[in-house]
Amino acid sequence: MAIDRKKFPPRYRTVAINDDGLESHSYVPGGLDVLTTDPLSDQPGANPEQFVGLALSTCLNATLEAIEKRKGIPHTSQVHTIVEMARDTRGLQFYVTAQIRIPGVDQATAEAMADLAERRCPVAKLLNGSDNVRVELVKEFSPVEAVVD
Amino acid sequence: MAIDRKKFPPRYRTVAINDDGLESHSYVPGGLDVLTTDPLSDQPGANPEQFVGLALSTCLNATLEAIEKRKGIPHTSQVHTIVEMARDTRGLQFYVTAQIRIPGVDQATAEAMADLAERRCPVAKLLNGSDNVRVELVKEFSPVEAVVD
CATH class of the missing domain: 3.30.300.20 (K homology (KH) domain)
Incomplete structure (x- = not known):
């Protein structure tokens, strides 16, 4: 049976953003901001x-x-x-x-x-x-x- | 039908480690190392x-x-x-x-x-x-x- 989410309101909420694709960065506004890259690339960056x-x-x-x-x-x-x-x-x-x-x-x-x-x-x-x-x-x-x- | 993974060898492999729980850090050896914390804490850190x-x-x-x-x-x-x-x-x-x-x-x-x-x-x-x-x-x-x- 589906959960009625109104009965169990969220205790925490966050958002993670990527605007520019794999060779860019991904970030949480006001928080972690990480360079990203293709895992097969030799450039530094997470994936x-x-x-x-x-x-x-x-x-x-x-x-x-x-x-x-x-x-x-x-x-x-x-x-x-x-x-x-x-x-x-x-x-x-x-x-x-x-x-x-x-x-x-x-x-x-x-x-x-x-x-x-x-x-x-x-x-x-x-x-x-x-x-x-x-x-x-x-x-x-x-x-x-x-x-x- | 299950995939025979030997036919499709991995092109990339990584490992991500947490040793000390939520109030510590998580990391990729030689790569990203991120402070972590409880999302309900007011301390800085990712989750x-x-x-x-x-x-x-x-x-x-x-x-x-x-x-x-x-x-x-x-x-x-x-x-x-x-x-x-x-x-x-x-x-x-x-x-x-x-x-x-x-x-x-x-x-x-x-x-x-x-x-x-x-x-x-x-x-x-x-x-x-x-x-x-x-x-x-x-x-x-x-x-x-x-x-x-």
Whole structure:
């Protein structure tokens, strides 16, 4: 059933703007202003892949931090989100893998926390209809190497 | 049918990291490093809502720019993505509205271009399974006011 949004008014609102395309900048009025560039360019600048990764890493780890706090345990969680871009039969695609590491707790506790974080984090909820997105618990993060053509 | 990713190797790979939760920073090694904070805090810093907005605005406008280029028309497209946070019956939620404005073309052309951009932009593809996400064509952008408690 659709949510009646009037019953649940927004507690926060922001806007992010891009006027000039990929070789320009994207910004939040009065806030973050970031140079952007094509990910395949050698010019400095951020790109949509990085923004997706920053959104998911920040959101999942904020959610994990809240779970740690409620459990009364020290904060040890970390999140690395790997984003790959490929062109496949459905056109240009991003593939997203969020890796969660929680060194301060045992494996079963870590699994339960990672599962809960994936279900609670609003960015993970936005992405969970996509087959291209995975959230996984790791003991060590995968090394991430740049793609060289 | 699932995509055989080996047939379509990634052309780009990046990683975005958050180690210390919401009141810290999120970063791409060797690249963008952004202070982060709770969106409801009065401290300066970006937040997951803003990263989602930056991802979608940048991606949609890069896609629109490519469409303009292929059509041989001047670049006039702009994208504003509004992200709202609310707590509803499903917990914490983000609501995302991307507004596309293309002042340089007539309404029918703008509609066709916005529709194509939504179908092609990889970030829009990642988000299109969510009921919380809308992409709309506008003649003028909505004013975006901060939520005041």
